[in-house]
Amino acid sequence: MKISKQVAKAYYTDAINRGICSSDKAVVFYSKDALDHQLNILKNTFPEQTMHAIAIKTCNHPKVLKHIVERGFGLEAASFEEVLLAKEAGIANDKIVFDSPVKTRNEILQCHNDFPGILLNANALEELSRYPENFNGRIGLRINPLVNNSGGAFFNVATANSKFGVPITKRQDIIDHCLQYESISCLHFHIGSNLTDLSPNIEAISKVATLAFEINTKRREKGISNQIATLDIGGGIEFDQERMEAFVKSLVQIPNIQEFKLITEYGNFIHKQNSFVVSHVEYVISNAADLAETVFIHVGADLFVRKVYSDLDIEYPCTVLHATPSASPRKEKSYNIVGPLCFAGDVLMRDIKLTEIEEGDKLFLYNTGANTLSMWSGHCSRTIPEFVFC
Template sequence: MIRKQQIIQKAIAANVIDSDLTAIGIMDFDGLQKTVAAAYDAFPTNFFHTFAVKANALVEVLKVLREYGMGAEVASPGELLIAKNAGFSNKDIIFDSPAKTLNDLRTCIKNDISLNIDNLQELARVDKLMLEFPNTKSVIGFRINPQIGGGAISSTSTATATSKFGYPLADGSNRQELINIYQQRPWLTSLHTHSGSQGCALELMAKGILVITELAEEINNNTGTQQIARLDIGGGLPVNFASEEVTPSFADYAQILKQTVPVLFTDKYQVKTEFGRAIAAKNGVIITRVEYTKNSGGRHIATTHAGAQIMTRTAFLPTSWPIRVTGYSAVGLEKTAEEFEIVATDVAGPCCFAGDLICADQQLPKLVPNDYVMAHDTGGYYFSNHFDYNSLPRVGVFSVSGNDENLNFNCIRKADSLDDVANNM
């Protein structure tokens, strides 16, 4: 019996999911530990891995990621507060928001939190703050847009010619201007890019990292010193949502990076990553109860309690973010084609619009009321990115750890009111 089968059966038997708490998310902490270990095993010791907090901003999840050796990459003041509540030290946090306020910048520089500058107007603010805090230990760099093109999902491609992120390196005389900026500011000691995301090929990601590495070498040669000591190469490792197989792996990515940018695999630079989805996605599932079923226009419709309010990307962009689903009986036994009729099925959520579907027109074993549906690979960008706060009291998140014979569940978030929601963020 596979681990997920054990998890859902014991969750049902222990009343972790019941008539009131009709949708739950489960993070496998043992799986998280193995994934973090795989990331560190794939790269040499000059690499330090941070977790993109936006991918799963639950304090209890972040606590264990910190214990497993990760830092935190944050993109908003709220994420910074969450990272601090999870126990991350300032030196292990990096702030990447493209819309930092003056107060955001002051907070980082005053408290030795690293940051990446997005544009020349932000640079002017940082120039003034460096006069105010000349002894800061913040590692400060520029976020570079290498303008190498996008991947299969345009909305998450960050290195297109017109991307909103970073300093557009290929425009006009920007490259030389940036070199001059670094020569005039010895406190600029890092370069950053995030050239890939879901839907981007590893070769494309590596190409963007090669661009900033060559720029770093040019700046260091011009200054005659190792002014740039850190390269922040972002995250964006794609996740396979089509099956249980972990592909590409961190080892796959490391191999392509080593072939494309071999200097990263020496001790010349400290290299930081910002993996999020690749760390969390396959270590989380959402389980929801089927409340009602019906047939409409030849389609079997199973209405559940997990839809767009939790699986927002899947509901609004189903072709870009499809999710595998598996049906289980009321006691947690997987429903298979050998035992149940296969029918064209829509698995629907509780929201009042037609597109609130986990999946549409999929051939699934026939679901009935009080069955369960598991949405796989939802540990990243699902548990903590809800948009419908009215639904939150009905959604709980639990961790699971231990071997298959002795699984232990721990409540991470179970909101009974909007006040509790706020207190648990």
């Protein structure tokens, strides 16, 4: 659900009037209604038994996590630290999915001792021997289904030499391990983020479901009663409601899919549009009449790590809230929007057209809910922005 300029202004004005936002630098707003809207799409679109474990790495603010847990959703942890964040949010162990590719022996043991019922997806066959016998949680195995996808070099993790998952070409090895480690009850995959085309995900689900079916048949033949009962299909899809519905329509038609309980791990889809940032405009500087003016705000490469440190095309639309009214219509001008950090590359936007900006105005940046605050860099030791969950 997109947050409009009017709605953002209303949230901001309300927070100021109620005295819950006092920073003279930058404030991150996160809308509970927008979060509920996205969560409801998942709940109403997927088969009823699906467990949606929302990716903590995408937005790890404790208030947001607590709300997700209170709504009955699960959480996906990419590190042991995120398992602890999930616990602090009040979640039941059986709604945590722990996916780190570098779980230590000690972390696995702590899950065994302290979090009975938790699901750990092993990233490699080599990880399986680290689990105690009669492991107290559930064990999944991450498969790399080797499908082409549109995620690009930065996000595509389904490549031949990916660090994630066991390549599906090691089929016999996977089957042998699933016969040896009878308690493996889930197959997991995640092919990458920023996907614009849903067909590789459908292809991946088909491949992994067929593999799970084959493992179950082989287990039955060997008198092993444990089955692969769950498919964890990861996240990676950044769709609107209609395309998510189309995706699920294709998903439920995959042969044998009804035999498995599904888990999803969406991040971007849930969080991206729920948040906006308001920064005080500290200075507006003109270096030469023929150059764009420079607008200094209080967030840059510290909050927008992916945008500033990569050549990914990430857009954060922005608008200006002027501090003083103007009698005549304001002109549009070209601006470079720069952050507060001490290096030349700390530029958020170049040559963008905005209505004339002055010191003391507020710059609103939208669609800032995913992979921003959770990636806060701490460069120049600046304080993390105030957070309003509204």
